Amino acid sequence: MNVLPASRRAAYPPPTGPRVAIVHEWLEHYAGSERVLEQLVLMYPDAAVFAIVDFMPPDQRAFLGGRPVETTFIQELPFARRYFRYYLGLMPVAVEQLDLSGFDLVISSNHAVAKGVITGPDQVHVCYVHSPMRYAWDMQAAYLRHGGMERGIKGLYARWLLHRMRNWDVRSAAGVDVFVANSTYIARRIRKVYRREAEVVYPPVDIDRFHEKDQPSRAAYVVISRMVPYKRIDLVVEAFRRMPQHVLHVAGEGPERERIEAVAKGAPNIIFRGRVSDAEVLSMMQDARAFVFAAEEDFGIAMVEAQACGTPLIVFGRGGACDIVRDGDDPEGPTGVFFEVQEADAIIAAVERFEAMRTRITAAACRANARRFSCDAFRRSMFAVVEQAMRDACPRHLGVAR
Template sequence: MKVAIIHEWLESYAGSERVVEQLLEIWPDADLFAVCDVLPDTERGFLRGRPVRTSFIQRLPFARRHFRKYLGLMPIAVEQFDLAGYDLVVSSNHAVAKGVITGPGQLHVSYVHSPMRYAWDLQHQYLRQAGLERGPMSLYTRWLLHRMRHWDRSSAAGVDSIVANSRYIAERVEKVWRRPAAVIHPPVDVEGFPLGEAREGHYLIAARMVPYKRVELVVEAFRAMPQRRLVVCGDGPGAALVRQAAAGVPNITLRGRVPQDELVRLTRTARAFVYAAEEDFGIGMVEAQACGTPLIAYGRGGSRDIVRPETGILFPEQSTAAIAAAVERFEALSPAIDPAACRANALRFSAATFRERFRRHVEGLLAECAAA
């Protein structure tokens, strides 16, 4: 069986690339396609020397640094991949990968990290953050996103089976594409986050500091709880806002971006991991659970698939009052939360579990095709 794996773009070894890594474990002889490949040499190990077949965007001016500016050309680019002769096509999609063209006798399964959020429900937020609320560029961007929405929905019709990475994403797929989706959670390196035993009493938040992560909300909540110690790890465009919220507060420690071994140590020794973002899934929350660390998380998005009553607490809204109330509720319930239960919960999201579930899903589809 000839297999093709289609990925959007290869820029860094992050969450969606970890999915590609496991797909290549399932089908080690598969051919890999991407709109463009700008992975640094230091992060290419998961490809194991495998060549990447790229689109014409790879050769356009300044594409290595500014390939996202060619978003309007990406639907055309992905449609140019010649996939004739492949029995199975698996796309890893958060923008355009699912738009590859397949024909009769080919099975196309798309693993969806998210529909294009900046083209759908987050368009207005994207325009505000990009400074594109007015002017000629705003008009062009709105037109482009309008075109992308039409293409995004029409290209979804060419996929034989859609697999979402959480129930939340399955709901979004149903909303924007009017298609059902199976749910298979993404692979998490639970072995890299071993169970911790000695707790040092601090609460922890570790996240890239971008607006939707709402790190500043967590910091503001702990300003009002001087008896609770918070450690903040991460960096990004919103770091100044976080520093401003934490200024002069002795119970809050900003660590910035820390090495991986230090992040693991801080997670293993934390009293709880606090998370205020509405995530598509939330790999960081699973990593905390793997360490036996309870969760205090916003109750929308992927957290609903991760947090169980015996492993953490969900709070109902993104506000300092809701976070502070959840921390106090956790303090009352914490003796009943067993680190071993948190660890067992995290194992549901291991790489081996992902491979087994995804392989079974595809084999079932192939059997149905053969019987038809």
């Protein structure tokens, strides 16, 4: 059975092997999860693509290669183009209505509900997890606080909805045959939330777009980030305010900018660059003495991009950073240093440690480290995981990944 409308079937040539469906969360802008979708589409050029909604602008959808995207009823709901996230409570129902019965392999790219698609006993479901729903699990309190929903009727409704989402999230995990996490940190979250083990396949990073400069200045430390609370740029600025001998360039915009500039108290060694172009981001990373990162991220693509420029890292030693940075006495050569607590004093100590060992961190080691996270590495690892999943499920499915 072909689940696509007759008018669209011509877009998918008759398959020579098992049929593949890719289920993406939603298409709005080309961002981190869309990088994964782009690589999955390259891996399986005949795959059908499904999503909750598709509002991707025409100038950002070239990576889809002109293929149609099958969406759910939420696409047609009032004001969905701008406010589809407000339909979160309907998304479990919507994703369960996708008819995937004509496919042998289903790959979902999940950070909310995509893994909830319904599959049968002769289908293999591999779920790539960017993160379990953080706002429904360990980040619920911060989510409610940030949204001003700690009290009142709105808060009561939000807590009830998130409780229902947690119940559904755990139940729908039973339909996944193989979980794939984008970092060991997310693998631990999957184990905690779903009580399931996960393979780790790092997300694809276009490291060829970031490269070494022939003669980088390596004069100033650099922060490039959206200015939101969890990024903790305020701590980095406070640390460098107390280290006037070191120059810090801060690039990015966001609701925290005014508060962060106040933390700097006009320190002449801290330079705020505001919003910068892609070319300026590349130049800043190439010339940086070190790239400073104080957030706890699920992975942290910006850290890999800095390493691809041959630039060392000074980062908070939690989350995805632990998979990226080679610290201390690593036999392949250190590529940065960690600080263990989100405090200005810890950042100051990390900078001092970095300065003491700076000559041991080479641009070549940083660049070699970044290659572990290339697009080619992602595709090879995902192919291996999918082939093993198909082999474990049924020998007739062998060869799907080639």
